[in-house]
Amino acid sequence: MVALRDRDILFIGIDGGGSKCRASIVDADNRLLGSGVAGPANPLHGYAQTIDSIARSAALALADARLSPEILGELVAGVGLAGVNMPRLYNEMASWAHPFRKMYLTTDQHSACLGAHRGGDGAVIIAGTGSVGYSWVNGKSTLIGGHGFPHGDKGSGAWMGMEAVKYLLMALDGLAEDSGLKGELLEVLESRTANEVFEKIGGKSSSHYARLAVPVIECAEAGDPVAAAIVRDGAAYISDLADKLLELKPPRLSMIGGLAPRLRPWLAPHVLDHLSEPLDAPEYGCVYFAQQSLAKEAGGIPVAKKADSKALYG
Amino acid sequence: MVALRDRDILFIGIDGGGSKCRASIVDADNRLLGSGVAGPANPLHGYAQTIDSIARSAALALADARLSPEILGELVAGVGLAGVNMPRLYNEMASWAHPFRKMYLTTDQHSACLGAHRGGDGAVIIAGTGSVGYSWVNGKSTLIGGHGFPHGDKGSGAWMGMEAVKYLLMALDGLAEDSGLKGELLEVLESRTANEVFEKIGGKSSSHYARLAVPVIECAEAGDPVAAAIVRDGAAYISDLADKLLELKPPRLSMIGGLAPRLRPWLAPHVLDHLSEPLDAPEYGCVYFAQQSLAKEAGGIPVAKKADSKALYG
Numbered sequence: 001m002v003a004l005r006d007r008d009i010l011f012i013g014i015d016g017g018g019s020k021c022r023a024s025i026v027d028a029d030n031r032l033l034g035s036g037v038a039g040p041a042n043p044l045h046g047y048a049q050t051i052d053s054i055a056r057s058a059a060l061a062l063a064d065a066r067l068s069p070e071i072l073g074e075l076v077a078g079v080g081l082a083g084v085n086m087p088r089l090y091n092e093m094a095s096w097a098h099p100f101r102k103m104y105l106t107t108d109q110h111s112a113c114l115g116a117h118r119g120g121d122g123a124v125i126i127a128g129t130g131s132v133g134y135s136w137v138n139g140k141s142t143l144i145g146g147h148g149f150p151h152g153d154k155g156s157g158a159w160m161g162m163e164a165v166k167y168l169l170m171a172l173d174g175l176a177e178d179s180g181l182k183g184e185l186l187e188v189l190e191s192r193t194a195n196e197v198f199e200k201i202g203g204k205s206s207s208h209y210a211r212l213a214v215p216v217i218e219c220a221e222a223g224d225p226v227a228a229a230i231v232r233d234g235a236a237y238i239s240d241l242a243d244k245l246l247e248l249k250p251p252r253l254s255m256i257g258g259l260a261p262r263l264r265p266w267l268a269p270h271v272l273d274h275l276s277e278p279l280d281a282p283e284y285g286c287v288y289f290a291q292q293s294l295a296k297e298a299g300g301i302p303v304a305k306k307a308d309s310k311a312l313y314g
Numbered sequence: 315m316v317a318l319r320d321r322d323i324l325f326i327g328i329d330g331g332g333s334k335c336r337a338s339i340v341d342a343d344n345r346l347l348g349s350g351v352a353g354p355a356n357p358l359h360g361y362a363q364t365i366d367s368i369a370r371s372a373a374l375a376l377a378d379a380r381l382s383p384e385i386l387g388e389l390v391a392g393v394g395l396a397g398v399n400m401p402r403l404y405n406e407m408a409s410w411a412h413p414f415r416k417m418y419l420t421t422d423q424h425s426a427c428l429g430a431h432r433g434g435d436g437a438v439i440i441a442g443t444g445s446v447g448y449s450w451v452n453g454k455s456t457l458i459g460g461h462g463f464p465h466g467d468k469g470s471g472a473w474m475g476m477e478a479v480k481y482l483l484m485a486l487d488g489l490a491e492d493s494g495l496k497g498e499l500l501e502v503l504e505s506r507t508a509n510e511v512f513e514k515i516g517g518k519s520s521s522h523y524a525r526l527a528v529p530v531i532e533c534a535e536a537g538d539p540v541a542a543a544i545v546r547d548g549a550a551y552i553s554d555l556a557d558k559l560l561e562l563k564p565p566r567l568s569m570i571g572g573l574a575p576r577l578r579p580w581l582a583p584h585v586l587d588h589l590s591e592p593l594d595a596p597e598y599g600c601v602y603f604a605q606q607s608l609a610k611e612a613g614g615i616p617v618a619k620k621a622d623s624k625a626l627y628g
Contacts, residue, residue, distance in 0.1 A: 147483045147512055150464045151476060154484070162465060169461045175554050198461055240489050
């Protein structure tokens with residue numbers, strides 16, 4: 001057993017996701033020392049790639065901070081990952097013989113929320129490829145929406161893309177009105193016929209559909225009625241999600257994710273009034289989670305070093 | 315070379331599908347001699363199972379007709395299959411060293427249309443797990459809609475199931491009004507929470523979603539406003555599809571498929587006025603296709619027997 005001297009502790013926040021994994025190392029005063037970005041880290045899509053991306057992003061962050069690779073074993077890690085609300089995935093990740101001094105694992109929603117509110121209570125709407133609402137108030141977490149593509153995640157990029165493709169196929173069949181959106185989508189998909197559209201996108205993953213979201217929103221902004229109807233419908237759902245989160249009385253509410261800036265002008269005015277800018281990025285939320293977990297756990301008492309740390313995951 | 319004497323020819327019509335394959339043997343006067351049903355025969359889902367189900371259904375039909383198994387090599391087969399409008403799947407199926415005297419291959423839509431109109435011109439709306447419109451007029455085929463689940467096939471069973479699941483998840487989140495449909499769907503899915511619903515149906519195939527269509531329509535019939543809105547939206551699309559088909563001036567228009575009787579009362583009145591009862595089942599359409607192909611090809615001249623028949627597929 002060695003006591004961790006508070007002033008010496010280095011934290012690493014690691015935010016995993018379906019397309020990349022971002023790690024940032026900070027000192028005890030939360031000064032950024034270095035960052036690194038590696039490939040996808042989503043346990044839903046595979047354990048091996050997840051731990052590989054986490055380890056790579058950490059190594060890159062250490063290099064960026066000009067710290068020796070051996071420092072890895074001294075870092076206290078907070079890791080935010082999709083799917084670890086499911087016991088199977090949590091246990092799988094928690095059983096990893098990780099290289100850190102300690103590792104604290106939480107959901108990507110929780111770390112995003114802590115990041116947005118600098119470690120404090122609050123709520124977030126996450127709007128990117130997917131959509132979900134999350135609130136953390138008085139130690140209670142609430143998840144609203146989500147549920148995944150294509151049955152859930154309304155208002156998300158993938159949802160908008162799917163609605164656009166549905167419309168496009170109907171328009172090509174002469175079963176929906178023509179519009180600027182039709183031509184724009186055909187251009188983006190490099191297609192002329194329904195069969196070509198199907199070949200390009202049919203059965204593809206949510207991220208393929210999400211690539212159509214910006215063209216849809218741009219058409220909506222240019223006044224295309226079909227595109228505007230899609231975006232309005234999605235944004236109305238996101239506004240409803242915001243209202244549901246506000247019922248939980250979070251001190252702050254932020255909207256984050258790749259689609260957030262584009263979706264913002266379409267939200268209900270009273271929701272806009274309640275939105276606060278996110279303060280820090282999700283990987284900082286991971287750092288705050290690690291710091292809070294360490295503080296709760298340690299309470300001034302010397303903390304187990306790596307060899308004993310697995311007992312602390314539960 | 316042996317001449318096929320017209321009065322001796324036995325035809326077998328084989329209608330493949332995603333859940334089963336049905337074969338019927340008829341004599342030259344189209345009198346039914348026997349039928350057989352085997353497992354799935356959808357080339358999109360695998361070649362081996364498709365040819366296995368075709369062969370099994372044919373063997374069962376022979377047994378049902380109390381004909382010797384060797385007669386298989388004397389049968390002229392018409393086979394209707396999904397996906398054979400795609401050259402790859404057509405060529406794959408056509409290269410099968412099939413056991414029949416001859417085999418004529420067409421799409422399941424064409425055989426269904428020929429069946430519904432006893433071999434004559436006409437159009438069909440096929441509404442089951444999927445939805446599609448097909449017309450065969452003056453030797454010209456037109457396909458409208460379809461495109462598959464979940465981006466196409468509006469008004470189909472799978473589409474209704476998907477819309478119902480979307481609603482259910484929103485209702486469980488408190489983001490959609492409560493309704494009788496919610497309780498009904500939870501019962502059918504043996505679930506209480508959004509997570510349980512997701513576990514039961516999330517990411518499942520179109521046939522899983524299609525199982526929810528009858529409960530949705532029953533709720534709609536009982537006056538549930540949410541269910542009625544879903545069914546009305548789907549039926550409006552099917553009515554539009556019918557209008558599009560009627561523009562092609564088919565002598566007859568029929569609606570077939572498992573959902574057809576349930577969907578009928580929800581169609582636009584002018585569409586209902588144009589609907590004729592389907593005359594024969596799809597496997598008869600396969601027989602008509604074989605007879606028409608043979609007649610076109612032979613023109614009274616002796617026809618190649620099995621060993622030469624591959625040349626006739628193109």
